[in-house]
Amino acid sequence: MDPIELSQDLIRCPSVTPEDAGALDVLAAALEGLGFTCHRLPFSTDETPEVQNLYARIGTDGPNFCFAGHTDVVPVGEAGDWTVDPFAAEIKDGRLYGRGASDMKPAIAAFVAAASGFLETRGEALPGSISLLITGDEEGDAVNGTRKVLDWLQDRGETLDACLVGEPTNPETLGEMIKIGRRGSLSATITVRGASGHAAYPHLADNPIHRLMAMLTAILDTPLDNGTEHFPPSVPVVTTFDVANPVTNVIPSEATARLNIRFNDLHTGASLEALLRQRFDAIFETRGGAYDMVVRVSGEAFLTPPGRLSDVVAAAVQTVTGQTPDLNTTGGTSDARFIKDHCPVCEFGLTNETAHKADENARVDDIRMLANVYAAVLDGFFSDTD
Numbered sequence: 001m002d003p004i005e006l007s008q009d010l011i012r013c014p015s016v017t018p019e020d021a022g023a024l025d026v027l028a029a030a031l032e033g034l035g036f037t038c039h040r041l042p043f044s045t046d047e048t049p050e051v052q053n054l055y056a057r058i059g060t061d062g063p064n065f066c067f068a069g070h071t072d073v074v075p076v077g078e079a080g081d082w083t084v085d086p087f088a089a090e091i092k093d094g095r096l097y098g099r100g101a102s103d104m105k106p107a108i109a110a111f112v113a114a115a116s117g118f119l120e121t122r123g124e125a126l127p128g129s130i131s132l133l134i135t136g137d138e139e140g141d142a143v144n145g146t147r148k149v150l151d152w153l154q155d156r157g158e159t160l161d162a163c164l165v166g167e168p169t170n171p172e173t174l175g176e177m178i179k180i181g182r183r184g185s186l187s188a189t190i191t192v193r194g195a196s197g198h199a200a201y202p203h204l205a206d207n208p209i210h211r212l213m214a215m216l217t218a219i220l221d222t223p224l225d226n227g228t229e230h231f232p233p234s235v236p237v238v239t240t241f242d243v244a245n246p247v248t249n250v251i252p253s254e255a256t257a258r259l260n261i262r263f264n265d266l267h268t269g270a271s272l273e274a275l276l277r278q279r280f281d282a283i284f285e286t287r288g289g290a291y292d293m294v295v296r297v298s299g300e301a302f303l304t305p306p307g308r309l310s311d312v313v314a315a316a317v318q319t320v321t322g323q324t325p326d327l328n329t330t331g332g333t334s335d336a337r338f339i340k341d342h343c344p345v346c347e348f349g350l351t352n353e354t355a356h357k358a359d360e361n362a363r364v365d366d367i368r369m370l371a372n373v374y375a376a377v378l379d380g381f382f383s384d385t386d
Helices: 003-011 023-032 105-122 146-156 208-220 269-287 308-321 364-385
Strands: 037-040 054-058 064-070 095-097 129-135 162-165 177-179 184-193 235-242 254-263 291-299 326-328 345-347 361-363
Touching (some): 054 146, 064 364, 095 364, 162 364, 308 345
Antiparallel strands (some): 177 345, 184 254
């Protein structure tokens, strides 16, 4: 099976989250042609739209090696910023262009191509099972996708023994980096209320800006932690600071800041929130007043310690690309944060330099090489089960 043709067929489906636009039909047809049993799994809630998902498996015995990914893509953005049709899957100068070309339709195609070759070589003697867990909800709310498919598998008594997620992991060159974990993500909105007044008479007002500045200083100037063996330090990033004040001579009555913290495995979302509140409460014990903080944790930090799965993937990467990959935990969140509760998981895919950008693209040679890496992963994983 040609991974380039399948990549093009997938990119030509404008599956902007949560729309499927036929992408899973294309994928299911390819997998059923290889002998996979495919289950289409639509999930929704009263508050969220329906999301199409796919679980496909060949084999009935263990171990079950799963490849996870998503066919949904982010919106095109400003169409005028593109030099090509975002959904034409055009190849120019050795690169495949289109929304999803990096993140992550060719990775899915590469795994299907790898499975095709592996099955052809093994014939009927498959020593276990190969499965794919593909969602249409990774770029969206992640409510009706991977988490619910995992629940569905659990209800069926079906287990995953190892999982490779095909997110783009390499900064510049295929083979640089494997993700063995991810930082957690906590976002907070902090509101401090005071009393407005004339800037010439600050003693007659209650300035919320000064207290909010002190709160942010308390977490910016004193580190939250020093990092761990596999994770960098948790660093707060202030993303907004708003007072809605159009004039210079009035002290406002309210100040709001938003921040995001990508945190390591020294914390949970709950323990990190408690640490923030501890530092903020200390400010108000001396300054008086009160604050409100609304916290959202979109993912917990997790680590799959280096072991058999990462060894198999690293060996495959080195064999095919000649590079020794770094085992890393940087980057944003991914659906691996849900899978880690079910089996060992790591991530390896294409380069991420154009992901979510206009003229998103991937090197055609890299897509073929990625298929070879995935084939070597299957060989390495199942070699101990022969």
